[in-house]
Amino acid sequence: MANTTQIEAHSVGKMFGDFHALRDVSLDIKEGEFLSLLGPSGSGKTTFLTMLGGYQNLTSGKLLLEGQDMTNWSAKQRGFGMVFQGYALFPHLSVAENIAFPLKVKKWSKAQMSARVDQMIEMVGLSGHAHKKPKALSGGQQQRVALARALAYEPKVLLLDEPFSALDKNLRGQMQEELRRLHRDLGTTFVFVTHDQEEALALSTHVAIFNQGALQQIGTPSEVYEHPANRFTAEFLGDINIMSLDAEKGGVAGTKIDLPTNASAFDHIALRPEHMRLAGETDVNKLPVTVRDMVYLGSKSRLVLETKAGEELMFYIDNGPGLPPPDLGAGLHVAWDTGDSFAL
Amino acid sequence: MRPYLLLICPVLLFLGASYLLPFLGIVQLSFTDPDPGFAQYGHVLSDPLSLGVIGRTLRLCLIVTVVSVTSAYVITLLWVRGSPLVRMITELCIMIPFWISILSRAFGWLSMLSNRGLLNTWLQDLGLIDSAIQMTRNEFAVVVGMSHYLIPFAVFPLATAMRNVDERVLTAADGMGASRLRIFWQVYLPMTASGIMGATLLVFVFSIGFYVTPALLGGGQSVLVAELIYLWIFQIPQWGMAAAMSVVLMIAVGGILYLLIRRYEDVTP
Ligand SMILES: Nc1ncnc2c1ncn2[C@@H]1O[C@H](COP(=O)(O)OP(=O)(O)OP(=O)(O)O)[C@@H](O)[C@H]1O
Ligand SMILES: [Mg+2]
Numbered sequence: 154m155a156n157t158t159q160i161e162a163h164s165v166g167k168m169f170g171d172f173h174a175l176r177d178v179s180l181d182i183k184e185g186e187f188l189s190l191l192g193p194s195g196s197g198k199t200t201f202l203t204m205l206g207g208y209q210n211l212t213s214g215k216l217l218l219e220g221q222d223m224t225n226w227s228a229k230q231r232g233f234g235m236v237f238q239g240y241a242l243f244p245h246l247s248v249a250e251n252i253a254f255p256l257k258v259k260k261w262s263k264a265q266m267s268a269r270v271d272q273m274i275e276m277v278g279l280s281g282h283a284h285k286k287p288k289a290l291s292g293g294q295q296q297r298v299a300l301a302r303a304l305a306y307e308p309k310v311l312l313l314d315e316p317f318s319a320l321d322k323n324l325r326g327q328m329q330e331e332l333r334r335l336h337r338d339l340g341t342t343f344v345f346v347t348h349d350q351e352e353a354l355a356l357s358t359h360v361a362i363f364n365q366g367a368l369q370q371i372g373t374p375s376e377v378y379e380h381p382a383n384r385f386t387a388e389f390l391g392d393i394n395i396m397s398l399d400a401e402k403g404g405v406a407g408t409k410i411d412l413p414t415n416a417s418a419f420d421h422i423a424l425r426p427e428h429m430r431l432a433g434e435t436d437v438n439k440l441p442v443t444v445r446d447m448v449y450l451g452s453k454s455r456l457v458l459e460t461k462a463g464e465e466l467m468f469y470i471d472n473g474p475g476l477p478p479p480d481l482g483a484g485l486h487v488a489w490d491t492g493d494s495f496a497l
Numbered sequence: 498m499r500p501y502l503l504l505i506c507p508v509l510l511f512l513g514a515s516y517l518l519p520f521l522g523i524v525q526l527s528f529t530d531p532d533p534g535f536a537q538y539g540h541v542l543s544d545p546l547s548l549g550v551i552g553r554t555l556r557l558c559l560i561v562t563v564v565s566v567t568s569a570y571v572i573t574l575l576w577v578r579g580s581p582l583v584r585m586i587t588e589l590c591i592m593i594p595f596w597i598s599i600l601s602r603a604f605g606w607l608s609m610l611s612n613r614g615l616l617n618t619w620l621q622d623l624g625l626i627d628s629a630i631q632m633t634r635n636e637f638a639v640v641v642g643m644s645h646y647l648i649p650f651a652v653f654p655l656a657t658a659m660r661n662v663d664e665r666v667l668t669a670a671d672g673m674g675a676s677r678l679r680i681f682w683q684v685y686l687p688m689t690a691s692g693i694m695g696a697t698l699l700v701f702v703f704s705i706g707f708y709v710t711p712a713l714l715g716g717g718q719s720v721l722v723a724e725l726i727y728l729w730i731f732q733i734p735q736w737g738m739a740a741a742m743s744v745v746l747m748i749a750v751g752g753i754l755y756l757l758i759r760r761y762e763d764v765t766p
Binding site: 206207208228229232233235237238239241242243244245246254255258259 | 663665666668669670671672673674675679683684687688690
């Protein structure tokens with residue numbers, strides 16, 4: 154996988170009337186990367202993706218492709234593959250004809266075209282469905298046709314707008330696996346829009362988190378999950394416990410705690426629930442808490458704990474043999490490694 | 498016994514009484530008046546006059562259908578995809594004709610197209626022609642008049658089909674580099690085929706029964722089936738012949754409809 158920068162966005166902005174759909178988004182996409190654009194509904198993901206593809210104009214900023222300014226190129230000139238939200242298959246054409254359409258436009262020879270179409274149909278596992286119309290296919294199969302069509306002419310970049318949002322959970326998992334395999338096998342750059350955190354973390358090499366039109370953070374899944382840049386990212390990416398620092402910034406809820414190095418500049422520290430454990434003899438950070446609620450979840454139970462300062466923490470315990478669940482109102486000590494906590 | 502059958506009984510009775518019974522009367526007439534048997538049908542289907550009229554009717558109605566559906570397609574495109582102003586103007590142009598009776602419209606075209614009508618006068622004033630061009634009392638006038646009447650009807654099935662086109666499909670085709678021409682012929686047109694089929698059916702069936710427009714604008718030069726039936730009922734009373742002709746027409750339309758509808762099912766997405 155070459156490590157060269159393929160696409161650069163410089164201070165990209167988009168306005169609809171006087172509404173800022175995107176403001177000042179700058180990011181780099183490396184060749185062969187699998188970048189997920191993640192954010193709540195209306196955060197500007199689709200807008201950014203369609204601007205990358207050349208389907209919408211920028212209001213400000215510029216886009217570079219391999220160092221060349223592509224801001225004013227049409228979608229055709231950029232030549233990226235795109236899988237639209239809702240697939241956008243040609244309803245009157247068969248699976249094979251759908252996949253052949255972009256090749257016909259590019260004037261491939263008949264022989265090349267049919268070989269390529271067969272290869273793509275094989276690749277997405279639709280052999281035997283080549284002559285069906287889209288309406289005769291299931292949602293997952295239509296999804297594969299859209300993928301095959303977008304990948305048929307080997308675009309340098311594939312853009313996908315929530316390709317799995319219409320699929321049920323099992324099929325979704327299966328398609329995610331296939332998309333990962335495709336990405337591994339082809340080495341094409343994928344830019345993938347989703348509002349599903351788990352999907353983004355599981356699939357991508359990089360995640361860009363958007364909120365209200367602004368880029369919050371970009372990094373590898375573990376970077377953004379374990380070291381969120383701000384409170385929004387921290388809360389958006391999963392369960393998080395946030396505790397206020399004491400006035401003199403020496404600990405939490407009256408207990409002295411070993412704090413992350415930059416804590417003095419902030420008011421809170423945050424911690425993922427899975428980084429918390431029941432305190433043992435040797436632990437340094439021991440926080441006394443009270444059990445306020447417990448929810449049985451099968452292999453685990455989720456506890457709601459309350460600190461001396463009245464803040465609630467989420468905590469999971471395994472329901473193993475010989476571990477009696479704590480009673481409501483009981484006191485416990487929880488602990489964590491300083492490196493797992495971060496200041497916010 | 499399915500209860501809903503009971504509920505639709507009144508409708509069936511009403512339809513039976515108002516359509517089926519009179520039609521059976523016509524069928525009966527066609528086999529009995531004046532001679533019992535197939536004599537009337539024999540005549541209708543062998544007499545050069547009536548055969549000519551049937552042939553001319555089918556030919557003219559086909560032309561009218563093609564002209565109407567094609568023009569309606571363009572108008573509907575403007576109505577569905579135009580700028581807000583274009584849309585509003587087109588909508589008015591589609592709606593206004595519905596408020597004008599078929600008779601006034603035929604007279605309107607007469608005053609437009611006749612030898613001393615608007616068009617000929619203008620052309621002569623501009624010095625483009627020396628003497629009036631014959632634009633009424635012929636098939637041209639009939640096609641113009643009938644198409645003008647039928648276009649608004651063709652607009653609605655077309656508009657439904659066009660509104661159902663997923664915009665993203667067009668964007669996708671565009672992004673793949675397809676030219677506008679290719680997108681129209683290979684994507685948009687096939688995606689609206691169900692509307693074209695619907696409009697074609699509607700216009701064709703309507704056009705077969707036209708009486709006023711061809712009578713006025715054709716000026717007796719291009720007699721169509723409906724006029725001939727009228728003639729056989731009111732001028733030279735031959736009710737059996739008129740009835741037989743009606744039945745033949747009915748079967749012809751039914752057959753064509755059947756063929757078109759079978760095709761229609763193929764194209765509906
Ligand atoms: N053509 C447009 N005209 C006006 N506003 C628009 C237009 N397209 C998008 N917006 C607005 O821009 C904002 C971002 O929209 P966008 O479609 O990019 O969101 P998204 O992150 O893709 O959301 P979702 O997850 O719901 O698809 C939204 O508030 C939306 O209402
Ligand atoms: Mg979106």
